[in-house]
Amino acid sequence: MRPGRSYCGQILKVDLSNGKIVKEEIRWDWVDKYIGGKGLGIRYLFELLEPGTDPYSPSNPIILMTGPLTGTVASTMSRMANVTKSPATGTMSDSYSGGYFPAELKFAGFDGVIITGCSPKPVYLTIKDGHAELKDAGHLWGKNVFETTDLVVQESGERPRHYEDGPKVGCIGPAGENKVRIAVVAYDKRHFAGRGGTGAVMGSKNLKAISARGTKQLRALSINSEPAFLGMVREIIKKEIQENPDEEMLRKVGTPGIVTLSNAGGLLPTRNFQTGMFEKMEQINSDALADTILVRHQSTCYSCSIGCRNVTKVKDGEYAGLKGEGPEYETLALCGAGMGIGDIRVIMKFNEECSEVGIDTISAGNVCGWAMELFERGILTTKDTDGLELRFGNTSAAVVLPSLIAHRKGVGNVLAEGVAMASKIVGKGSERYALHCKGLEYPGYDPRGTFGMALAYATADRGADHNRAWPVGYDAFGKLDPLTPEGKAKLCRNDQVRTSVKWSTTMCDFLAANLELCARLLNTACGTSYTEESLRVVGRRIWTMARLFSQREGFSRKDDSMPPRIYLDPLPEGNAKGKVVSKEDFDRMLTEYYGLWGWDEQGRPTQTTIEELALTDLPT
Amino acid sequence: MRVKVKYLAAAREITGTREETVETDKPSTIMDLLRLLAEKHGQKMRDYLFDSTTGKPKPHLRFLLDGRSVHMINEFDTMLSDEATLLIVPPVAGG
Numbered sequence: 001m002r003p004g005r006s007y008c009g010q011i012l013k014v015d016l017s018n019g020k021i022v023k024e025e026i027r028w029d030w031v032d033k034y035i036g037g038k039g040l041g042i043r044y045l046f047e048l049l050e051p052g053t054d055p056y057s058p059s060n061p062i063i064l065m066t067g068p069l070t071g072t073v074a075s076t077m078s079r080m081a082n083v084t085k086s087p088a089t090g091t092m093s094d095s096y097s098g099g100y101f102p103a104e105l106k107f108a109g110f111d112g113v114i115i116t117g118c119s120p121k122p123v124y125l126t127i128k129d130g131h132a133e134l135k136d137a138g139h140l141w142g143k144n145v146f147e148t149t150d151l152v153v154q155e156s157g158e159r160p161r162h163y164e165d166g167p168k169v170g171c172i173g174p175a176g177e178n179k180v181r182i183a184v185v186a187y188d189k190r191h192f193a194g195r196g197g198t199g200a201v202m203g204s205k206n207l208k209a210i211s212a213r214g215t216k217q218l219r220a221l222s223i224n225s226e227p228a229f230l231g232m233v234r235e236i237i238k239k240e241i242q243e244n245p246d247e248e249m250l251r252k253v254g255t256p257g258i259v260t261l262s263n264a265g266g267l268l269p270t271r272n273f274q275t276g277m278f279e280k281m282e283q284i285n286s287d288a289l290a291d292t293i294l295v296r297h298q299s300t301c302y303s304c305s306i307g308c309r310n311v312t313k314v315k316d317g318e319y320a321g322l323k324g325e326g327p328e329y330e331t332l333a334l335c336g337a338g339m340g341i342g343d344i345r346v347i348m349k350f351n352e353e354c355s356e357v358g359i360d361t362i363s364a365g366n367v368c369g370w371a372m373e374l375f376e377r378g379i380l381t382t383k384d385t386d387g388l389e390l391r392f393g394n395t396s397a398a399v400v401l402p403s404l405i406a407h408r409k410g411v412g413n414v415l416a417e418g419v420a421m422a423s424k425i426v427g428k429g430s431e432r433y434a435l436h437c438k439g440l441e442y443p444g445y446d447p448r449g450t451f452g453m454a455l456a457y458a459t460a461d462r463g464a465d466h467n468r469a470w471p472v473g474y475d476a477f478g479k480l481d482p483l484t485p486e487g488k489a490k491l492c493r494n495d496q497v498r499t500s501v502k503w504s505t506t507m508c509d510f511l512a513a514n515l516e517l518c519a520r521l522l523n524t525a526c527g528t529s530y531t532e533e534s535l536r537v538v539g540r541r542i543w544t545m546a547r548l549f550s551q552r553e554g555f556s557r558k559d560d561s562m563p564p565r566i567y568l569d570p571l572p573e574g575n576a577k578g579k580v581v582s583k584e585d586f587d588r589m590l591t592e593y594y595g596l597w598g599w600d601e602q603g604r605p606t607q608t609t610i611e612e613l614a615l616t617d618l619p620t
Numbered sequence: 621m622r623v624k625v626k627y628l629a630a631a632r633e634i635t636g637t638r639e640e641t642v643e644t645d646k647p648s649t650i651m652d653l654l655r656l657l658a659e660k661h662g663q664k665m666r667d668y669l670f671d672s673t674t675g676k677p678k679p680h681l682r683f684l685l686d687g688r689s690v691h692m693i694n695e696f697d698t699m700l701s702d703e704a705t706l707l708i709v710p711p712v713a714g715g
Contacts (some may be wrong), residue, residue, distance in 0.1 A: 245680045248710040252629040257712065260628070264687040264707055286628075287638060477682060477712055479691040512711075575687040 006068040006223045006525045007031065012110045012132055014125060016205050017058055017117030021132050026111050033614060035522070036067035036111065038094050039504035039542040041083035042549065044114060045092060046618055051552045055087035055197070056179065056204040058118040064105065064170075064210075067506030068526050071106030071217075073224050074233045075241060075305040076508040077521075078103040086196035087204075088181045088363075088418045089439040089463045091550040095184075095198055096503060097170070098301035099191030104168040106221060107214025115207065124152060124171075124209035129216060137208035144356040145173045145186035152211050163188065171209035172199045173358030175406035179203050180416040182363035182405070182441075186355065190325045191301070195360050196440050196462055197418075223525050232524050236517070241305045246512035250308040254297060255329035256286035258477075262333065265476040266574025267449025269442070270337040271392045272369035273435050273565055276446045277574045280342025284332050288344045299325060306510055312348060319349045327351045327361070330466075333444030334365025339372060340392030349399050357406035366441035367419040368401050370434055371411065379428050386410040435563045438463035438555070447566050449576040450476040452488035455589045458560040459492060461546035467509055469495035476575075483576055485585040489592035497539035504542060515539075541613040544597065544605050548618060557594075557603045562586055621645070623653060624705045631708050634664045644700075650683060651696040653706065669708075682709040 003009025011024045027044075034040045041063045048061050062084045069077035080102035086093035105113070109130040122137040135155070140148050148171040153163070160166030168188055175183035176199030183199030184192045202208075214220055223229050241247050249257045259281060262268035266276040282288060293314055298307030314322040327335070327347050335354075336347045354361045368390075374380040375390040382389065388397045388411065404412025414422045420439040423431040435442035440463025447454035452471025457464040469492040475482035480491075501518055502509070519530040530538075550559075562581060570578045591601060598609035610616055626639040635657075642656060654677060658666040671678050676696075683690045684707040690698050700706075 245678070246711045248629050249712050252633075257628055260626075260707070261684070261709060261712065264684050266687060473712060476689070477709070479682075479689060481692055 004220075004222060006072060006221060007036070008106055008109050008111045008220075010110050012113045012127060014113065014115045014132065014134070015117040016115065016119040016123065016134070016207060019119075019134055021134070023110075023130075033538070034542055034545075035501070035504040035538065036070075037065055037079070037081040037504040037506040038083075038500060039538070039545070040112070041065035041081040041094060042092060042542065042546055044112075045083050045085070046545065046549055048114070048116070049085060053085060055085045055090070055201055058205065059116060060085045060201060062115045062198065062201055062205070062207075063112065065112040066102050066106055067504060069521060070506050071103040071221050072233075072525065073230070073303050074521065074525070075237050075303055076301075076511040077506060078302040078304075079506040079508055080105065080193075081503065081506065082185060082193045082198050084198050084201045086198070086440075086462065087179070087200050088196045088420070091438065091462065091553045091555055092546060093194070093196035093198060093462045094503070095193035095195055096506075097185070097187045097191045097193035098304070098508060099168070099188035100164055100302045101168040101170050101187040101191070101212055102506065103302040104212040104214055104217075107217035108212045109214065109220070113210070115205065117205065119206040122206045122208050124211065125207065126156070126167075126211045126213075128167075128213040140208045141177060142174060145171050145358050146189055146356060148173070148209055149186070149189050152209050156211065156213065158213075167211045167213040169209055169211045171358075172202050172207075173356060173406060175358045175416075176200055176203035177208075178406065178408050178416070180359060180405060180408065181418040181421065182360045182367070182416070183358055184360045186358050190355065192355070192358075192360065195363065195465070199358050229524050232521065236521075237305045240511065240513065240517065244512060247306060247510075250306055250510050252297070253286045254308045254310050256289050256310070256327070256332055258329040259285040259332050261477055262445065264575075265449055265482070266571060266576045267446040267472070267476060267482075268337050269333055269435075269444055269446050271340050272338060272373040272433060273442070273446055274373070274569075275573055276449045276571050276576060278337035278342070281337065283342045284336040284344050284347060289327075292344050293348055301508070304508070306508070308510055314345045314348055317345050319345055322349060322352060324348060324352045324355065330444045331361040331365065334362050334369065336365075338365045338369040338444075339398055341395055341398060342393070343395065346395045346399065350402065353399060353402035357402055359402060359406060362443050363418060363441040364402060364405065366435060367415045367422060368398065370419050370423070370430075371415060373433050374426065374430050377433075379426065379430055380411070384411060432564050435565060436464055437561060437563070438559055440464045442563070445472045446571070446576075447562070447581050448571045448579045449574070450482040451485050451581050451585065451589070452482070452491055454562050454566060454581040454586055455488050455492050455593060456495075458562060458586075458590065459496070459593060461543065461550065468499050469493075471495070483579055485589045489589050489596055492593060493596045496543050497536055500539040500542040501535050504538070537613065540597075541615060544609060544613055545615055545618065547597075547599070547603070547605055548610075548615065551604060552620070557590070557601070560590060560603060621648065621700065621702045623648075623700050624703075625653070625657065626705060626707045628708070629710050631665075631668060631710075634668055635661050648700050649696060650685065650690050650698045650700065650706070651677075653700060654696070680711050682711070683707070684709060
């Protein structure tokens with residue numbers, strides 16, 4: 001692979017403890033095995049991090065890793081992995097950001113950035129045209145992500161007419177500064193990455209922001225002017241996006257279209273997963289969004305032809321004038337139905353509050369919904385909440401919670417720990433009502449209405465995650481039976497192989513691409529000779545490597561689990577009325593799943609599998 | 621018999637409505653209903669719903685009858701009941 005064609009060939013390494021910045025050639029041997037993005041990011045983490053390291057230790061790196069197609073004109077490819085050890089789970093976390101920052105980092109001359117150490121005082125990192133420096137961020141500390149982004153752009157000296165034309169910024173808000181375990185990094189103001197507290201890791205390093213700027217972008221990646229590649233890009237836009245029925249929902253409606261589906265299937269998590277149907281669903285679905293707050297659909301990331309995002313504005317009521325983007329499905333589910341809030345304007349307000357301070361809306365909605373249930377059960381009282389009536393549907397209480405969490409004030413100081421640790425702090429049986437796996441909060445599909453998601457959440461490498469495997473798309477939203485464990489192990493395994501490859505090329509989830517398309521793209525862009533089968537091996541390798549990382553941190557079968565509600569509390573209504581995911585069914589799915597992966601009955605990759613996947617060089 | 625039909629995305633654009641109530645005076649299956657909708661809304665709707673080669677509903681579309689996939693009931697031979705709701709859904713990706 002020739003540097004400068006699709007890969008830059010350079011990694012930027014920054015040690016915040018001593019301010020040392022070096023450029024290093026990318027590990028081409030690792031590129032051969034792991035491609036980029038997820039795979040390459042985890043491989044660097046595996047190498048750099050001693051097992052048992054505290055996530056807030058200076059030696060826990062933050063790794064930003066693009067892929068070979070980032071910064072190319074190939075639609076939907078310009079994304080970036082954010083990899084670190086999570087303070088919420090204690091194992092690896094990989095999160096993905098789109099927007100404009102990833103492409104700009106490539107234009108600036110780097111495939112990735114590795115940040116270690118801890119600065120003695122707040123700083124931000126600027127990367128421009130192959131060079132980098134650390135600047136004082138004392139005056140930025142305490143500011144929200146919108147203010148911070150604007151100031152960093154201003155301090156660059158450029159005066160872009162539109163943000164897209166100038167430096168790109170990733171930053172933390174007060175939540176990251178205060179090491180809130182659900183803090184995220186905000187790129188380009190509205191592209192968030194870092195479920196599991198990547199923002200908190202950044203805050204622990206006194207790193208407020210990172211900016212990237214490549215002024216020589218037209219010459220940065222020569223692949224962008226190669227006819228064969230451009231022809232393929234045009235073909236993908238036409239056939240895989242514009243004419244592909246799989247893209248219809250995202251292109252026309254966005255993720256909010258899923259609210260109606262989830263509710264119809266009886267799996268929309270309502271009032272902390274107490275039920276799967278929300279009586280006010282029609283006030284928070286895509287129709288409500290279109291009628292009430294939509295300005296325009298089809299806001300996009302760099303070089304994207306899908307345009308899944310909604311630009312929104314509250315037109316009336318208490319929050320009239322509030323502008324933003326979204327909310328997306330997960331926010332509508334967890335922060336709407338999950339908190340009993342049936343007004344999309346209020347959900348938008350909650351969403352914007354989370355965005356400003358830099359916290360993950362899935363985790364925020366989940367932990368706030370949990371707190372509301374505790375309040376209604378009398379486990380939390382107004383003495384614990386400084387008088388806040390944390391009841392489901394209490395909108396005035398709900399909208400102040402993100403700020404309380406970010407600033408660790410009052411009950412916010414407990415919620416800031418995430419639902420797993422918060423339930424340990426509160427005690428009194430509150431763990432019974434906490435929905436998470438490995439410390440990462442459950443997202444917006446109730447597994448009692450789609451059994452495969454119980455396995456997907458339990459086996460996701462970073463904790464409960466709905467994207468690595470999405471069996472709900474095949475059963476409750478597809479043609480298979482959602483209320484059986486049959487076939488779900490294979491669905492999860494296959495999805496995890498595919499997403500491991502996609503996220504290592506840094507392809508967006510929303511492009512319904514198979515491995516054959518991935519192979520063609522990579523071969524055209526990188527001169528490789530992947531086949532569908534050889535890419536499948538790469539996907540297996542990456543996922544198994546992630547498993548070995550967790551194993552090294554002490555995780556095992558007992559951690560691939562379900563929260564009590566899922567196996568104890570039958571859904572009271574809907575398509576899955578009376579259903580739980582029994583422990584027997586779950587164990588059966590899990591054992592079958594391990595077998596499909598070539599792992600033993602405790603979920604440990606066997607030596608045969610490790611050798612077959614060329615993983616014997618991983619540090620122990 | 622009255623059946624409510626709900627549309628998302630492109631189907632909504634074709635029919636010009638989010639939902640409609642269809643009345644029929646004889647027992648009907650899902651297939652009967654889809655044919656009636658194609659007849660009512662014209663060629664674009666026919667092309668949206670049906671594969672022109674096989675004459676069957678397009679395999680990528682999902683049909684939920686009162687929340688359940690028709691594939692879990694009796695496929696397109698599923699009988700409709702009075703006041704049922706059919707949701708016609710394009711494929712979805714997660715988010």
